[in-house]
Amino acid sequence: MATPPVASVPPANQGLEGGQPAPPAPPGTDMTGICFRDQLWLNTYPLDRNLVFDYFALSPFYDWTCNNEQLRMRSIHPLDLSHLSKMAGIEYMLYEVMEPHLFVIRKQKRDGPEKVTPMLTYYVLDGSIYQAPQLCNVFAARVGRALYYISKAFTTAASKLEKIGYVDAENDSAALESKVAKETIDFKEVKRVDHILASLQRKLPPAPPPPPFPEGYVPPHTADAEKGPEGPQSGEPQAPSVDPIIDQGPAKRMKI
Incomplete structure (x- = not known):
């Protein structure tokens, strides 16, 4: 059976008084745009309900000021509810487990043994740690x-x-x-x-001349010319000859 990793506090700047290391700043609220994965740790230790919190503590989502860290420093399992229920402040709780693929960890604020206020939720999916977005987002x-x-x-x-x-x-x-x-x-x-x-x-060849008139035929204009003295005076204008068949002009309608 593999030995669980030893909890260690990350290095920090030394304080001005007493030389005590200053606690690291808590992580930001909105960290949904990043994920964490440590393949070397996954190759060394099994990912189960007993060691998943130690793996989660390596990520930037972990708040080193939580009550779970105080239990780790006292060599107590960080998810021991019998000890966490007696404390007040920020803590992490293993909310749902589907080994070895999914682990849901909830960050909450404890004000009493039975009074807790959920804050954020994280999940470990096949070794990668994510922050779950809030419902409004x-x-x-x-x-x-x-x-x-x-x-x-x-x-x-x-x-x-x-x-x-x-x-x-x-x-x-x-x-x-x-x-x-x-x-x-x-x-x-x-x-x-x-x-x-x-x-x-x-x-085309030129048109042939018209045939001669038959004997005894007198053209109409010639007959009119011979009857000129008997008709009206020559000084009066004469109406032009009209072919009675061809040129009769437009038809005249009776006026009613």
Whole structure:
């Protein structure tokens, strides 16, 4: 069976009077950002309920002014409740044990045999010592994390909605531009078609002369010219001849 390590007080500066070593300063309240592990100690001694407090005393979480340290100096087991209940002040208590993986140690203030006030909680998990965060800090961290993810979700949704609206606007503008482009006349294409038609017209032979009038046919303007003296005076303007079939002008509607 391995021999438990001997308790030793860490070195400190010598006092001005009497040459007695000054007690080390107690650890800070919030030390949740650090952890302690001594692999050499773990390789030398077993980690169980009898030696876990000696291992915890090596960490920066340990308060050397506690009642447990006074019991260690008197060669009494530091977790002996029969002696701790008769003392007043800061003490550590082994709260929960799951050997050899988990040990929960609670720091509390004792004001009487049955009156204790919990202060902080530490746990030894597979040889690493941590300070458990307070419940208010846990709630604050969870709420802060939830708010962060909610804000991130809203930001992502807003960016996607803006992107969708921008794409729709682009599609609408593209459709409008294509519609306007279709309705707009391309003058270059018109000139090109005119050039092709002109070139084809030049290549075609000239139109044949009109056929002669049949014998005895008198054109309408010639007949009007021969009847000129009998008609109205020549000084009056004559209405131009109108083809009765081709040019009749717009249809006239009856007025009711």
